[in-house]
Amino acid sequence: MRLNIDVYMDYQTAPSDPVLLAVTAAQTEGQTVLQSDLEVEGATLRWIDGAGQRGRMVWAFVPGERLQLRYKALVEVTRATVPLDRLAPTRFPDLPGGVIPYLRPSRFCPSDLFVSFVAKQFGHLDGGAKVAAMRDWVAGALTYVPGSSTGTTTAIDTFVTREGVCRDYAHVMCSLARAANIPARYVSGYGPQVNPPDFHALAEVWLDGAWHLVDPTGTSTPSDLAVIGSGRDAADVSFMETENFAQAIYQRIEVSQV
Structure with missing residues (x-):
């Protein structure tokens, strides 16, 4: 495309x-x-x-x-769109050095605060099936409300209010994945289906030895997104x-x- x-x-x-x-x-x-x-x-x-x-x-x-x-x-x-549920997790000892930092909490993704919730909500799942369930949970639990968040809003703030924009959806998605010991990073990009048109934010997870884009807003897919950059959270790719x-x-x- x-x-x-x-x-x-x-x-x-x-x-x-x-x-x-x-x-x-x-x-x-x-x-x-x-x-x-x-x-x-x-x-x-x-x-x-x-x-x-x-x-x-x-x-x-x-x-x-x-x-x-x-x-x-x-x-x-x-970039092809690969079904998440087909992807296996990567064992911690097999993670490349450049991937390991994306297991850790960051300024807008305090993933350590989500460990208990993730264990209860998604503990019965593994690998890509767990990530798909997290994506669907974020999509269903949050309401897209322009102006509902600011530049200081964290994933835990959004988790409480259940409102946000793509930036907030991506932060929650990254936080949930990291809390499950799945590396995740924040991605900025351009997508033709994003409405209203803007700089778009989504997540990317490390599964089966590679990075895979995950958009809980449902407004982009791996095959129609032009990536600008990626980092720990929005602070890295503003x-x-x-x-x-x-x-x-x-x-x-x-x-x-x-």
Whole structure:
């Protein structure tokens, strides 16, 4: 599947405040970036490696008080959608070193607080069947409510309120998986079925010796998602970071299947 991605961002920033961006699709397994063009009006750009296992970030040094960005890309996604219940767990001694950190609690995914719940709710299951049951539980237990969470909302907050957006669904999903000793990481990306169109968040779990995307919102699949990056939680792959306050003036994200 080929995806056209068209992003426009217009933000008011503090004078000469550098902006760290994670908005470009990653050149990674399961997808190929065929075309990519990022323009930030009047800015000097400096690229760096992303915080997670893939993806790149870019510093935009804007001379004034306005970030105006246009990103256009054509991405071919070749990633297959594999039924979760067919996937076996990976024994702890067999986990690669780069995967082990995704077993641990993080700022927005306090997985240690979910251990008892996970044991009672999903303890009778194993491997991909357990992850599928967790995905279905999150999808059924939470209600998608725009504006119901903030940048400081954690998975335990969402677990209590049972409301959130894709960011919150992904945090709860990662927390449940980690509480069951299944490595999980937070993923940002673009999907043509995401509504309203926005930067999308979902989870990724390590099963059967590989990473597999899991979206408890049900608005994307592994075969139609263009990954931007991944990390422990939203703090690692925020689409935009500034040292001082920034105010959105206008933002548009369009993702379509070719």
